Amino acid sequence: MIHLALRCKKTTPPQINRRITTERDFNEALSDQNHSRKIVRWALGLGRLREFDLAIELEDQAEKGCKNIKRGNLKKREKSEC
Numbered sequence: 034m035i036h037l038a039l040r041c042k043k044t045t046p047p048q049i050n051r052r053i054t055t056e057r058d059f060n061e062a063l064s065d066q067n068h069s070r071k072i073v074r075w076a077l078g079l080g081r082l083r084e085f086d087l088a089i090e091l092e093d094q095a096e097k098g099c100k101n102i103k104r105g106n107l108k109k110r111e112k113s114e115c
Contacts, residue, residue, distance in 0.1 A: 034072075034076050037076065037079065037081065038053060038059055038072070038076075039053065039054070039056070047071055048071070049062060049067075049068045049071045049072065050068075051065075051068055059072075077089055
């Protein structure tokens with residue numbers, strides 16, 4: 034994740050109210066609950082951590098107030114409807 038946040042030219046760094054230019058900055062940001070929450074959401078939103086796709090989809094459905102949560106089409110990263 035450090036590579037994605039600091040070095041990868043294909044991603045935009047996480048948007049937090051803290052300057053992150055080194056691994057130490059990144060680790061310190063992760064120790065702050067508000068910053069770490071934003072960093073985790075940023076990382077999951079990149080779609081590069083495929084093992085978390087189901088968790089992201091279930092969270093989206095729960096936020097919509099779905100009662101019957103079902104798996105949608107994870108390969109296309111589409112949000113399924115309730």
